[in-house]
Amino acid sequence: MSLLVGITSGEVENKLFPWSPTVLGQNYTYFDAVINNGGTPVMLPITQNANILREIYDHLGGILFAGGNDISPSLYHQEPHPKTTHTSLGRDKAELQLLAWAYEDKKPILAICRGMQLLNVFFGGTLHQNIPKNLPSSIDHINPSEKDMLRISHTLKLASDSLLSRIFESETIPANSYHHQAIDKLAPELKAVAWSEDGLIEGVEGKSEGFVIGVQCHPEAIEKDIVPLWSNLFTAFTQAIHKFEQAASYSSR
Numbered sequence: 001m002s003l004l005v006g007i008t009s010g011e012v013e014n015k016l017f018p019w020s021p022t023v024l025g026q027n028y029t030y031f032d033a034v035i036n037n038g039g040t041p042v043m044l045p046i047t048q049n050a051n052i053l054r055e056i057y058d059h060l061g062g063i064l065f066a067g068g069n070d071i072s073p074s075l076y077h078q079e080p081h082p083k084t085t086h087t088s089l090g091r092d093k094a095e096l097q098l099l100a101w102a103y104e105d106k107k108p109i110l111a112i113c114r115g116m117q118l119l120n121v122f123f124g125g126t127l128h129q130n131i132p133k134n135l136p137s138s139i140d141h142i143n144p145s146e147k148d149m150l151r152i153s154h155t156l157k158l159a160s161d162s163l164l165s166r167i168f169e170s171e172t173i174p175a176n177s178y179h180h181q182a183i184d185k186l187a188p189e190l191k192a193v194a195w196s197e198d199g200l201i202e203g204v205e206g207k208s209e210g211f212v213i214g215v216q217c218h219p220e221a222i223e224k225d226i227v228p229l230w231s232n233l234f235t236a237f238t239q240a241i242h243k244f245e246q247a248a249s250y251s252s253r
């Protein structure tokens with residue numbers, strides 16, 4: 001049984017060869033996190049060809065919706081804020097299609113950073129396009145001074161009745177932070193399960209059955225010797241895929 005995990009990709013400028021076409025890519029850390037916790041990662045292309053997407057989708061046991069550029073505000077009926085940049089409606093639409101299929105089939109979904117925001121938009125929620133400065137405390141969510149995704153910048157408080165707190169066996173966990181947007185209005189199909197000290201939603205779970213987890217931080221980039229607990233999230237994800245695949249092969253007999 002293969003635990004094939006699709007990882008969404010982004011459009012990246014090729015700085016080494018500026019004359020070359022846009023690169024489809026994703027950070028190494030996502031692939032390593034999946035490999036180190038029992039999964040087999042495969043990078044998903046961006047295409048509007050639904051037949052091609054579906055053909056790839058059918059092979060996957062689960063999907064990791066990775067981080068990246070801002071989501072097009074038109075998808076949640078807002079005009080773009082001046083700080084909303086590098087949107088890609090093509091990437092958004094391809095990911096929304098994959099998300100719709102995975103949610104319908106109850107294929108495990110792990111959504112990281114932009115991925116969590118996409119999950120909220122998919123279900124009808126909205127985003128803070130630029131994290132407001134008037135929150136109860138002013139935590140630095142984007143580390144402008146260090147630009148270091150490895151650095152721990154704030155703690156998350158977890159809901160006691162959440163899957164996340166069961167996965168970590170803890171109600172707090174230190175997190176890195178690399179986002180200028182955040183969930184504003186939470187979609188009704190999601191429940192908030194993690195918050196930073198200033199009250200921003202930093203983790204969500206689906207309300208119906210199935211593994212649907214979103215986190216605002218970048219657990220894939222947190223090194224194991226810094227916060228070992230974060231790798232539990234990827235283990236739980238691949239375990240959920242294993243269970244899903246077992247159930248699928250049983251029902252197809």
Ligand SMILES: [Mn+2]
Nearest residue numbers: 141177178196
């Ligand atoms: Mn944060």
